[in-house]
Amino acid sequence: MLLDRRTFAAGSAALLSGCATVGGRPRTFAGCTPLAPVSVDESRVIRTVAGLRPYRASGFVVRREPLGDKALVHNYGHGGGGITLSWGSSKLATELGLQGHNGPVAVIGAGVMGLSTARLVQEAGFPVTIYTAALPPDTTSNIAGGQFHPFAVFREGQVTPEFMTQFRRAVDYSWRRFQIMAGDDYGVRWLPTYVETDTPEAQVIANFPPVNRLLTAAEHPFPWASALRYDTIYVETGRYLRQMIRDVQIAGGKIEVRSFASPANLAGLAETLIFNCTGLGSRDLFGDQELHPIRGQLAILEPQPEIRYAALGEFGYMFPRGDGILLGGTFERDVFDATPQPADIARIVASHKRFFEGFRCTA
Numbered sequence: 029m030l031l032d033r034r035t036f037a038a039g040s041a042a043l044l045s046g047c048a049t050v051g052g053r054p055r056t057f058a059g060c061t062p063l064a065p066v067s068v069d070e071s072r073v074i075r076t077v078a079g080l081r082p083y084r085a086s087g088f089v090v091r092r093e094p095l096g097d098k099a100l101v102h103n104y105g106h107g108g109g110g111i112t113l114s115w116g117s118s119k120l121a122t123e124l125g126l127q128g129h130n131g132p133v134a135v136i137g138a139g140v141m142g143l144s145t146a147r148l149v150q151e152a153g154f155p156v157t158i159y160t161a162a163l164p165p166d167t168t169s170n171i172a173g174g175q176f177h178p179f180a181v182f183r184e185g186q187v188t189p190e191f192m193t194q195f196r197r198a199v200d201y202s203w204r205r206f207q208i209m210a211g212d213d214y215g216v217r218w219l220p221t222y223v224e225t226d227t228p229e230a231q232v233i234a235n236f237p238p239v240n241r242l243l244t245a246a247e248h249p250f251p252w253a254s255a256l257r258y259d260t261i262y263v264e265t266g267r268y269l270r271q272m273i274r275d276v277q278i279a280g281g282k283i284e285v286r287s288f289a290s291p292a293n294l295a296g297l298a299e300t301l302i303f304n305c306t307g308l309g310s311r312d313l314f315g316d317q318e319l320h321p322i323r324g325q326l327a328i329l330e331p332q333p334e335i336r337y338a339a340l341g342e343f344g345y346m347f348p349r350g351d352g353i354l355l356g357g358t359f360e361r362d363v364f365d366a367t368p369q370p371a372d373i374a375r376i377v378a379s380h381k382r383f384f385e386g387f388r389c390t391a
């Protein structure tokens with residue numbers, strides 16, 4: 029089943045959208061605030077990607093347990109919000125692991141969770157080695173759109189109060205950490221986000237998202253019955269993960285490409301503290317059958333630097349980045365094949381083309 033990002037998150041029916049095109053040309057309305065439209069065409073697609081979100085209905089796992097004479101701390105299962113939660117979830121994990129620990133530390137996995145965990149371990153003064161089956165750019169984290177928003181992280185009614193405390197603490201720490209990384213070096217920037225909805229975003233924590241208000245028709249160009257604007261941070265994941273690897277290495281961290289088939293393999297490591305940051309890999313490695321893939325597919329268009337806003341609605345979602353304009357997306361449960369499907373990509377491109385050609389006025 030294909031679901032758009034907001035429908036998945038809200039579990040609500042698709043919203044109605046209006047169209048203001050006449051003979052294929054955008055009409056200009058009085059009292060319409062213009063924005064530059066994305067130029068959508070099959071010929072502008074520069075690459076297509078698909079990735080598997082590591083989703084658990086009861087939320088991510090940050091837990092400490094013994095592994096023989098070692099300590100094992102899990103940090104996996106962040107669904108569609110792993111970039112968002114990375115710093116905060118890793119902070120919770122390192123708090124559980126590092127207390128009372130002496131000596132070198134092992135981190136399994138080099139996605140966003142493994143790299144943030146490794147950095148926090150180093151910041152606390154411990155030597156670290158990352159053991160990983162694959163490195164960026166070959167991780168799910170590289171596929172992510174990179175919006176700071178905890179979408180599709182758990183299912184309402186299936187989480188414990190204890191998890192919700194962890195979740196809010198993770199969002200809070202991450203939110204503060206990403207703010208101080210804004211800039212070209214990490215590929216982190218603020219953008220206004222426009223959403224096709226008549227409901228403001230739920231406040232996950234007190235200061236997120238800032239600017240969260242319904243707009244009048246005069247305040248936007250979109251062909252929507254109602255529109256919301258909120259502001260948030262966007263991460264250009266390729267650039268970000270590259271920089272995170274450099275940070276780990278500059279601080280003396282080692283990286284070893286190595287795959288583990290079972291917890292018994294981990295017991296052979298020299299380190300006595302191990303962080304498990306294997307994402308969807310934890311399904312096989314630790315037999316966590318609650319962990320399910322949700323496939324997401326993206327069509328990426330040639331960059332358009334004048335696009336300085338993101339948009340989400342019934343048409344899908346558009347995040348503009350330096351490495352291309354991302355058009356999403358799909359939420360396909362229990363699909364294990366991370367290969368873009370031409371028919372789905374064609375549908376994503378077509379719905380975005382209709383949307384951007386329907387602007388009521390343009391800059």
Ligand SMILES: Cc1cc2nc3c(=O)[nH]c(=O)nc-3n(C[C@H](O)[C@H](O)[C@H](O)COP(=O)(O)OP(=O)(O)OC[C@H]3O[C@@H](n4cnc5c(N)ncnc54)[C@H](O)[C@@H]3O)c2cc1C
Nearest residue numbers: 079110112137138139141161162169174175288307309324
């Ligand atoms: C299309 C799409 C869009 C997304 N958009 C967003 C977004 O806008 N915002 C957001 O916050 N999140 C988003 N996400 C979600 C986000 O990508 C994930 O939650 C996040 O990347 C998970 O990170 P991770 O480090 O846990 O896993 P991964 O990136 O999968 O890293 C896991 C690491 O563990 C290693 N590994 C696995 N198994 C083993 C093993 N047995 N032995 C050794 N190493 C192993 C892997 O090689 C890899 O290095 C999106 C995801 C997709 C697919």
